[in-house]
Amino acid sequence: MHKLIASPFLGQYLVLRPGHAKGIGIPETRYEELRAAVTDGRPAPPWLGEATEAAWKMPLPSGSLGDAVLVRDPSPYGYGKASWEINLGCDHDCGFCYLGEKRFEGLPWDDKVRLLTMLRDAGVLWLQITGGEALIDREFAAAYEYATGLGMMIQISTNGSQLHKPRMQELFARLRPYRLTVSLYGATGETYDAVTRNRGAFDRFTRGLDASRGAGLPVRLNIVVAEENAHEVDDMVRLAEDRWGFPYQVFTNMSPTINGEVTPLVSQAQKYIRPRRIFTGCNAGHTFFHVDPHGIASICKIGRDPSVNLMTEGLDALSRLSGIAESLQLRTGGCSGCTKVGTCRTCRPLAKLYQEAGDNRSLYCQHGGYGA
Template sequence: MVSEAEPAPRSAPPRLVASPFLGQYLLVQPGQAAGVRIPEARYEELLAGSDRPVPAWLADAAARAWSAELPEAALGDVVLVRERSQYGYAKASWEINLGCDYDCEFCYLGEKRFEGLDWDGKRRLLEVMRDAGVLWLQITGGEALIDREFGAAYEYAHQLGMMVQVSSNGSSLRKRPIRDLFARHRPYRLTLSVYGATADTYDKVTRNRGAFDRFTQGLDAAREDRLPVRLNVIVSDDNAHEVDAMVAMCERYGFPHQVFTNMSPTIDGEANPLATQSQSHLTPRSVFTGCNAGHTFFHANPHGIASICKVGRDPSVNLIAEGVEGLTRLGAIAESLQLRTGGCSGCTKVGTCRTCRPLAKLYQEAGDQRELYCQHGGYGS
């Protein structure tokens, strides 16, 4: 089922994208972090004028934001103007496939199967996301880069005017087809996980011989190609002795990094990942003050099933069967999932709780290790 990325047989994407975004209007360039906020009148001008020449204000904005010189061409050849969406979803994440070439004990996905939508289904899902208003899309896994249609999906997302972030373990980043793909269509961000600073530790954590060498070759390739990499240092009991060395490695490469020390139960409520935590490195979570999951953001699994986020997966909406209209139910689902039920109702510390209700539910299903998620259990109090 796994092969190299296969690019979609489509023309190059527009150089710029103009899009509604959470009640505002943005001008962005795929693969670049900078953006330009434009008035509604400018957006309307772009929306109505695909056959007109590039206006002077647009050329000036591109020069200031990206040092880009726009070609003398019809506006429609330079800018893709995305239509307004009545659904208001600005961001989404998508597990393109749960299959992975690593077998980390702490993986929150549990059983990682190679299964999901065929290409027609993937294309349909991306179009539904476009119609929902999604401008920022995170493609993840499993391991996203080893899905046989990752390249086609990644290119098509760019064709639809999305700013694409890819989350990966970096094992395939060294491969020429992937490097060529990211050269043609630069990702908005490339987030890679770090599991060790030496081959012995990294290969032990991932349970994949030679994984560390492939990972560092991928880092070398990303640095050479000047990709926008961010590194996530994942701390477990098997690699905790190398935390400082992992951070030092991130700094040597010059990539920004974050350190993650707390594991979560699997999406099915299994406790296996919790046993891998380095107890001496656990840190209290921030106070949960609410989020927009299900309202301006949603998550889709490999089968096109949409949920409010990666944690709160049930109830859900089948976007392939129902289309974009199914998303109208997500807001109510989000409100119901965030209710403090199942042992949390009437809690005297609810105002300073550090765990959202869907995550607390997973902990309870995993054996109610209250000290890991509840201040009444002692942790984080």
């Protein structure tokens, strides 16, 4: 497997080391120099060895450059990042899950390969693999290894239930992910198991986090606060800081399900609800997109309709996503009577889900007066 990736990225050129946050920016001339050296079977230019030593204390192996560096071709599609739900099945049953009904289904292996290859060809350099629970997919390890081999930097979003298993630790030791984002649902077995509705889940979770810390894996914790575990917020933070020393974020605001169902909002701990960050725009549909378990691409995880089917339409269907993104931001829906709709600072697809769930505008409207 390659030691380095050289790739275009949104008008720039980068040299990256799989599993490491630090990267090296290079001019186009040096990127083209690397492409030519790999094509011709030449050794690495001296500047690359100096750069990798400075960035990672990593000497380049001798011999052909192509044995150490994967040079990705430019893409005409203009995307740099994507997220992929490998399946929606999950071994937890949290009441606040934004996915709603979690059915275990997805693409067969040959189509997973075809999809991942399309993501590479679209220009995707950073790929988030998520679910459901990604690690319970029987083909997760093979898909992860294949995506890594294509030259993508992989972030995995997981509930951590499988991290205690030796095969997972062995996989991530051999092919280090760029980041492991792990959700934390409680500080005690009683609370954690009640939130996840899975007996023994806390024990498996803590063993997995202990193993990941021992292996030096790049874990980041998402501390999810709901009515059922709000009494353990401080204890969850102490676990993150004192037991594991992992960076973390605290999430307190729930969203409706992707189908606009209100169920997750009932789980919110009212004391901890915070005003949402003002929406100032995003690149969803333009430089980033989301793919569901069936290969259907949308601008993001929230704005799923309209969408394009990559498996039946092919990669060229992505060209429609930018127009879809613009139309979704202009759609007024339940805010059609608001006099400030032209300067709205709320993500429109998110507002639409709230409106379908009952239109409690205090949870998403950034104008305060609600159109006054």
